[in-house]
Amino acid sequence: MNMATRPLIAGNWKMNGTGAGIEELARLKTLLEEAGTVESDIVVCPPATLIHRAAQTVEGGPIRIGGQDCHSSVNGAHTGDISAAMLLDAGASHVILGHSERRADHGETDSIVRSKCEAALSGGLIPIVCVGETETERGEGNANQVVAEQLRGSLPEHFGNTPIVVAYEPIWAIGTGKTATPADIEEMHGHIRELLIERFGRSGEAARLLYGGSVKSDNAGTILSTPNVNGALVGGASLKANDFFSIIVAA
Numbered sequence: 001m002n003m004a005t006r007p008l009i010a011g012n013w014k015m016n017g018t019g020a021g022i023e024e025l026a027r028l029k030t031l032l033e034e035a036g037t038v039e040s041d042i043v044v045c046p047p048a049t050l051i052h053r054a055a056q057t058v059e060g061g062p063i064r065i066g067g068q069d070c071h072s073s074v075n076g077a078h079t080g081d082i083s084a085a086m087l088l089d090a091g092a093s094h095v096i097l098g099h100s101e102r103r104a105d106h107g108e109t110d111s112i113v114r115s116k117c118e119a120a121l122s123g124g125l126i127p128i129v130c131v132g133e134t135e136t137e138r139g140e141g142n143a144n145q146v147v148a149e150q151l152r153g154s155l156p157e158h159f160g161n162t163p164i165v166v167a168y169e170p171i172w173a174i175g176t177g178k179t180a181t182p183a184d185i186e187e188m189h190g191h192i193r194e195l196l197i198e199r200f201g202r203s204g205e206a207a208r209l210l211y212g213g214s215v216k217s218d219n220a221g222t223i224l225s226t227p228n229v230n231g232a233l234v235g236g237a238s239l240k241a242n243d244f245f246s247i248i249v250a251a
């Protein structure tokens, strides 16, 4: 962990969770209250249908709420979409953008992710921008180049005063139980850090770089103590309060 930066542990519920999920969130809040001081920033990103209830549930505690996507427009004829202003209004402070599942399922290109990122920033949200290579790209030795290209295309020119958050999620590690080795994570996060500094100067130095892909309570300690890892983006293990709490404790 880069000690200069307070870690960020973000949970992405993906398309999971109905009202019962809110009980898990309430339980997480209680676990954190019982534990006392929390050393990390915590964000939970439930499906859009639960954002408002989730925000009410965590009120007064350390958990913040995020969306899983937003549209690049403020409003308009975009059936089924949700804007940054709507997320903010529902109680969100963050939004995950460019997740590989959206890039794959919805054909989101880097330039679409960039427009969404700009919309999120002007709407007052903190974007968590995801990048990551496929197994083939890594096997062919192209992981660094692929991630560099995604970053170049997906991030806006300026973040203003909003702190930068980038999540490195090797696609082959998502939901598979496989994780990148600490050496590979260190190398990739070092590479991302250099690219961010080159482009954003001091903001790049202070950016939080999250690792995502099969983070669980038993590997979180090792991953989170890797240089240039400033937190985690957790999928499956964020659905149960106990599991997610253990990861927060590891940070």
Ligand SMILES: O=C[C@H](O)COP(=O)(O)O
Binding pocket: 012, 099, 169, 173, 174, 175, 176, 177, 212, 213, 214, 215, 233, 234, 235, 236, 237
């Ligand atoms: O956004 C979260 C990532 O896709 C990781 O998911 P996972 O922890 O289930 O592998």
